[in-house]
Amino acid sequence: MALFFMRKASTAELDAFYPIRPECQVDVPKTRFRLRAGKTLSARRWHAAFSEDGHLDIAKVLRRIQRGGVHPAIKGVVWEFLLGCFDPNxxxxxxxxxxxxxxxxxxxxKSECQKMVPVIGSGKFLTTPIITDDGQPIEESANGNISNNGGDANHATSDKKVIQWKLFLHQIGLDVVRTDRSLVFYESQAHQAKxxxxLSVYAWxxxxxxxxxxxxxxxxxxxxxxDNExxxxxxxxxxxxxxxxxxRCSASSIGVQSQLSTLSQVIKTIDPKLHQHLEDLDGGEYLFAFRMLMVLFRREFSFVDSLYLWEVRRKTVLHFPNWVLFY
Structure with a gap:
């Protein structure tokens, strides 16, 4: 009975951190991750892992993460270390x-980008093109936004880097609208704009x-x-x-080609019958797994489970550079 209530509380706690829009509840994959007392890295154990002047015992932290992931309340600050933004020493x-x-x-x-396209940093974002492929301004977008919202987009440019970057902006906007749309978090235009x-600054x-x-x-x-952008x-x-x-994709290869080959070899070794079945269905190149590998299973699992997967697997994307599969 105690275990039952502990699991119920854990589920409610996770829902409070990453609430799902009511109309999307049915379509979202069921979350299997549960906070586990004594295993999940808690705020108390995280703070206890620092010395008086700030040195982090990263080995101790990683051992606990491997056992039970990271508590949602501290994921952001923990990930800064796991991703290598900060040296534990x-x-x-x-x-x-x-x-x-x-x-x-x-x-x-960001200021450099904003000078070219002032809508950046305004709390809004673009979903329609502001220039043509040859750098000519588009006077009015399909949704009625005048092109001067894009700053010097109302002036033709011949700079290839600027043209390519401005062409990215509306595609980024279209993808932003689709991103984790089941989460209440992205009901906010400010969060979408962030x-x-x-993504726009990174593309530049x-x-x-x-x-x-x-x-x-x-x-x-x-x-x-x-929180901080x-x-x-x-x-x-x-x-x-x-x-x-x-x-990175080209006419002759796709970015996850080597990972697809690795997946093929793994399945062929551990489950030859499944591999042969896929071969018979013309799926031997494992292209069906392209999206899974490209975005690290973000769309195959719930938001909570995908983060847990990134954190706990031995070759996790967060701490080890050679993340390929989660076998």
Whole structure:
């Protein structure tokens, strides 16, 4: 009976942190993760893992995370360490200085983008194109927004980087609207705009890849878990250092090609009959798993379970760079 009530309380506690919109309750995958007393990393044990000047006993923390994940109340601050934003051997003062420097750097990057497209940072976001493929301004968007909301988008440009970046912006907006839409969190336009701002600034910074659909799924947890936009941006930037190859596609290969090959070999070894069945169905290349691997199962599991998966698996995306599968 005591165990029953403990599980009930844990479920209610999780629901309070990541509430689901009532109309989406039926469509959301059932969450299997439960907070486990003595195993899940709690706020008390997290704070106890720091020395007086701020050094973190990361080994102790990781052992507990492996056993039961991270309590929702501290996920954001814990992830900053798991993603490598902070060195566990740094002090409180070291981290405060580094955090302030990063916030100032993000502010400069965002201001640079805002000069080109003033809607950035306004609490709103774009879902329609503001320029054509050749850099010409689009006078009026389909939803009636005049192009001068995009700043110098009402002036033609020949700068290839600027053109490509501005072409990304409306696609980012369309993806933002679709991101974790079952969560009450994204009923707020301000929260959607925060996600759009971060992805837009990142697309400007990453000259090689820019923006690809699916990055919104990776960025969303950072936006939800971390209040400060600049801090959320740098967590996303750290995650992308490890995951950006997932989003690199060409005419001859896709970003997760090697992971699909690994999956094929794993299934062939552990379940030859299943592998042969997939071969017979022309599924031997495992392309059906493309999305699963690209966005790390964000759309196959509930929000809570996907975060738990990232945290506890031996080769988790958060702490180990060679995350491939969760076997």
């Amino acid at each position: 740094s002090t409180f003062d070291d981290r405060n200085q580094l955090r302030q420097g990063r916030r100032e750097q993000y502010s400069r990057l 996600l759009w701002d971060i 910074v990453d000259n090689d890849i820019g923006y690809v659909q699916g990055m919104n799924d990776i960025c969303s947890p950072m936006v939800i878990l971390i 600049a801090d959320a941006f740098w967590c996303f930037e750290r995650a992308m250092r490890r995951l950006r190859e997932n989003f």
